[in-house]
Amino acid sequence: MDKIVIIGGGGHAKVVISVLRKSGYDIAGYTDRENRGMILGVQYLGDDGILKEILTNNSKCSAIIGIGKIDTSELRIGLQRSVGELGFNFPVIVSPHAVVNEEVSLGDGTVVFDGVVVNSGTEIGRACIINTHSTVEHDCQIGDNVHLAPGVTLSGGVTIGNNCFIGTGANIIQCITICENCSIGAGSTVVSDITIPGIYAGNPVKRIK
Amino acid sequence: MDKIVIIGGGGHAKVVISVLRKSGYDIAGYTDRENRGMILGVQYLGDDGILKEILTNNSKCSAIIGIGKIDTSELRIGLQRSVGELGFNFPVIVSPHAVVNEEVSLGDGTVVFDGVVVNSGTEIGRACIINTHSTVEHDCQIGDNVHLAPGVTLSGGVTIGNNCFIGTGANIIQCITICENCSIGAGSTVVSDITIPGIYAGNPVKRIK
Amino acid sequence: MDKIVIIGGGGHAKVVISVLRKSGYDIAGYTDRENRGMILGVQYLGDDGILKEILTNNSKCSAIIGIGKIDTSELRIGLQRSVGELGFNFPVIVSPHAVVNEEVSLGDGTVVFDGVVVNSGTEIGRACIINTHSTVEHDCQIGDNVHLAPGVTLSGGVTIGNNCFIGTGANIIQCITICENCSIGAGSTVVSDITIPGIYAGNPVKRIK
Secondary structure: OOEEEEEOOOHHHHHHHHHHHHOOOEEEEEEOOOOOOOEOOEOEEEOHHHHHHHHHHOOOEEEEEOOOOOOOOHHHHHHHHHHHHHOOEOOOEEOOOOEEOOOOEEOOOOEEOOOOEEOOOOEEOOOOEEOOOOEEOOOOEEOOOOEEOOOOEEOOOOEEOOOOEEOOOOEEOOOOEEOOOEEEOOOOEEOOOEOOOEEEEEOOEEEOO | OOEEEEEOOOHHHHHHHHHHHHOOOEEEEEEOOOOOOOEOOEOEEEOHHHHHHHHHHOOOEEEEEOOOOOOOOHHHHHHHHHHHHHOOEOOOEEOOOOEEOOOOEEOOOOEEOOOOEEOOOOEEOOOOEEOOOOEEOOOOEEOOOOEEOOOOEEOOOOEEOOOOEEOOOOEEOOOOEEOOOEEEOOOOEEOOOEOOOEEEEEOOEEEOO | OOEEEEEOOOHHHHHHHHHHHHOOOEEEEEEOOOOOOOEOOEOEEEOHHHHHHHHHHOOOEEEEEOOOOOOOOHHHHHHHHHHHHHOOEOOOEEOOOOEEOOOOEEOOOOEEOOOOEEOOOOEEOOOOEEOOOOEEOOOOEEOOOOEEOOOOEEOOOOEEOOOOEEOOOOEEOOOOEEOOOEEEOOOOEEOOOEOOOEEEEEOOEEEOO
8 A cells, every 4th residue: 555644743633643554554754834743653754845755755655634624624625736736646545443335435535534424325525524423324415625523414415515614513404405615513403405605503503604 | 034125215225225235135126106226236126016026926025114204104104014914024124333232122124224322221113213323322212113313312211102203413311201203303402301292303302393 | 351340230330231241351240239130141249348258259350330420420439439449440441342542541440332432642531431422532631530421522632620421412622621520411512611610501501500
């Protein structure tokens, strides 16, 4: 299996490292603006300027974004674009402690963490975080750069646009559509379509910004 | 293992198919009013009129309802009765990705989906859906035709009457009793007994219909 | 592996027994004020007065508290202290159906139940219950005698003080601190720090007592 570089060494990187190890990846190290020392035994490589050099020395090397996404997805999107342009590929990573059923498609750079279940007929775009213990039921359509926080439950037939963030433990009922660039608060419940980008929270959710 | 026929070919049937395959069942096909083509590689057999013929040709053939239950359980109950009268048996299906602990009883036709945990001392009736990532703690008493949507959590000692629907991600605290024919909205929290059939939602739930 | 005695034989003891069996423990029996008969095949030993005698006959014998914690943790704390003073040790128990990632520390007497995920960098104190299907994300700091009810989700970097109870399905967002001796209601969502002990519920939580 390819060597893999982790882009960004914060808290989310730890969860990424655990999943990569279980999946048999050989982790080259992590890049970051600052040296955070060893993270779960993974070494610091330098800032992103080092990436070109790494590619020169390793003909096949892939990358993964180690930064979470709470308020904005721009940092993650920008990094995925710039690192991709250098020549790194972003593999799909699925924890061996997750269940991904038949006829599911997962885009490049998407990571499925421990305890997740993804059911049949679901399509998930690129660079998504499907975080710990989330449920994605059958026939969901998830765009690019979507982050499901831990414990999210999407019922069957849910559609979520690009760059959405669905907060910790939020629940979305069957066949709901949420447009691009929405943030759904932790513990919220979505029972009707959302067509205007914004920040939503409550049960049922209301637009709060 | 017996051949099994899936009654109804909607979205829920996909989730049923994945669990049947993992459990080693030989799926004969699905029946439905309309031909929906191949579903995850499972063929259309015809409408329910074909079922008698199937039984004639297969001395041992079982069935499973492939239709979910959102607003009413009458369709599921009627099908289970009529197909049962033809001579089909409805096996208990437990995903190998679920955990069912000691001294749990599960009624005919009940399906336990991926990521579920059912704890000791719990009794679950016939034709129930214990959907993805639900938790049923110790000493619960669940009636017939109950549907726990994905991500539901029942604490210890909960009693749920026949034909109830517990919505996505709903939480019920310990030792609560919910009477027959109740529907609990997604994301709701139940902290006191419910004795009148109806539709309930909120935290804590209120009767809304 | 040591023989283990379960202190208290209520409903929670059943869940404890299932996890102990899967973990290969040889269960000596349970103590309780009253004889509740066989519990999942585990015999009654007598009240806590019998514990000294057990230790005399078994040079290496450990113990686990089989009592849950809803309103107060005093009973659990008192038992753990008095039984510990007799000479019993309280092992860390992790269900084989749970996932505990790298660089996690778990204190004596803490039990991690089925379906739980604990992520890297997290420290959990002594005598905690991390109940069925809970999620504890990276870099959490959990004190002693904390009970996470089933289906709780703690996001990354959450700090929880000693003796807290987090109710069924509650969600806590990233980097929140909750002080000692708090009780968080079922289905609640915590989005800001809690600095005064008390009972909190709602989304977002408010102090109700």
